[in-house]
Amino acid sequence: MNENRKCTLQVQSETGKLEAVLVHYPGAEVENMTPRHAQRALYSDILNLSIARKEYDQLLAVLKKTSDVYEVADLLEKVLEHEHLKEDLIRKICITEQATEYIDWLMYLPASSLTKVLIEGLPLQINTLTDFLREEYYALQPLYNYYFTRDPSAVIGNNALICKMANSVRVRESLIMDAIFKSDLFFTGNVVNSYDLSQNNPLIKMEGGDILVVRDDILLIGNGMRTSTQGIDLLTREFCKTGSGKKHVIVQQLPESPESFIHLDMVFTLLDTDKAMVYKPLIMNDSPYQTVHMQIDNGKVTKISSVNSILTILRKLGVDLTPIVCGGKSDDWDQEREQWHSGANFLALAPGKVISYARNIHTLEELDKHGFEVVKAANVINSQWDIASASNCVITLEGSELPRGGGGPRCMTMPLRRTIE
Numbered sequence: 001m002n003e004n005r006k007c008t009l010q011v012q013s014e015t016g017k018l019e020a021v022l023v024h025y026p027g028a029e030v031e032n033m034t035p036r037h038a039q040r041a042l043y044s045d046i047l048n049l050s051i052a053r054k055e056y057d058q059l060l061a062v063l064k065k066t067s068d069v070y071e072v073a074d075l076l077e078k079v080l081e082h083e084h085l086k087e088d089l090i091r092k093i094c095i096t097e098q099a100t101e102y103i104d105w106l107m108y109l110p111a112s113s114l115t116k117v118l119i120e121g122l123p124l125q126i127n128t129l130t131d132f133l134r135e136e137y138y139a140l141q142p143l144y145n146y147y148f149t150r151d152p153s154a155v156i157g158n159n160a161l162i163c164k165m166a167n168s169v170r171v172r173e174s175l176i177m178d179a180i181f182k183s184d185l186f187f188t189g190n191v192v193n194s195y196d197l198s199q200n201n202p203l204i205k206m207e208g209g210d211i212l213v214v215r216d217d218i219l220l221i222g223n224g225m226r227t228s229t230q231g232i233d234l235l236t237r238e239f240c241k242t243g244s245g246k247k248h249v250i251v252q253q254l255p256e257s258p259e260s261f262i263h264l265d266m267v268f269t270l271l272d273t274d275k276a277m278v279y280k281p282l283i284m285n286d287s288p289y290q291t292v293h294m295q296i297d298n299g300k301v302t303k304i305s306s307v308n309s310i311l312t313i314l315r316k317l318g319v320d321l322t323p324i325v326c327g328g329k330s331d332d333w334d335q336e337r338e339q340w341h342s343g344a345n346f347l348a349l350a351p352g353k354v355i356s357y358a359r360n361i362h363t364l365e366e367l368d369k370h371g372f373e374v375v376k377a378a379n380v381i382n383s384q385w386d387i388a389s390a391s392n393c394v395i396t397l398e399g400s401e402l403p404r405g406g407g408g409p410r411c412m413t414m415p416l417r418r419t420i421e
């Protein structure tokens, strides 16, 4: 990251060359749980941290080859060096998480230790009968899911959207993002805080994994466990109120279970200006899950209609995408298994240059058939293979532990800036 220059937020597509990205290196927080707490932590299993970190190192090294990489913990620590920002954030967190008795103690901590506590969790100091009998280990839960930086905030155009998270265990992630973006220390852009806009309406919720910026005038949004229709209505109002002319919000309903369908980016991601990765049973087959097209003209919704599929409506709007099938075309068991392991969750580093997990072999085979060269991350990292001079390629990360947290490369990255195509 460039220490002196502020980065101007700008994301108008899913595939424009990635110039700056926000990530979080997984730490003790991913292990600070017991089997009894895994579900509440939104995990399906407990990760092996040392292996997860080795896998994450690959992601980080590949990202660093191509873009500026900002780490949440570094930015948070810098924010916390400012006394008034520190006090503001501590208060917000402790009030939200009903831990106001810890405010003074937290204020006393230096920025570096406070950063650690806010991410890895604060154990309860048990000095009341209530706490003793509560069967709770933490006053502030660890942020188990923070390595999925995609979800608590999202850059749309020049705006940093602070998402209103669906589960309380992830709310602090978004409060920290708010403090980082509002601090004015690192980024130039607008901050849109959905908590402030939702007037305590508990039905409003949205997460970045559901939000795809297809073009500057097209948002594609998943509606399911993490993003409600009320959340989408709020987003539609906010992002379509500026600028004249037509805009489009396309909504894809998602199943409530299994948990691998939590976000739209687990079933549909863009790989290139003319290619998308799809989970076929949901995106291309007949299903009870609707696709809805909302048309906006000069800031007002003028028409809402059901449409055939994401692919057909996008084609009508001039975005003609060839679908590439997650798990391969021939076997629906392969499709289901690879979708579960985040096989549809791709991050584009540039048009046609994407990252995914090495384990999803049928998906990779399908990409190979469509002209993507399959390259091991290790070869990119040791410079045996050069991303810049390559044409279409998929860079594969070792991934046995990371996907068990419930996501892939798109979930683990929050683009701050992409080249406008």
Ligand SMILES: NC(=[NH2+])NCCC[C@H](N)C(=O)O
Pocket (backbone or CB within 6 Å): 041, 042, 043, 145, 148, 150, 151, 208, 209, 210, 262, 263, 265, 266, 405, 406, 407, 408, 410, 411
């Ligand atoms: N963009 C994504 N698909 N993120 C995946 C997040 C997984 C995480 N365990 C959660 O449940 O919140």
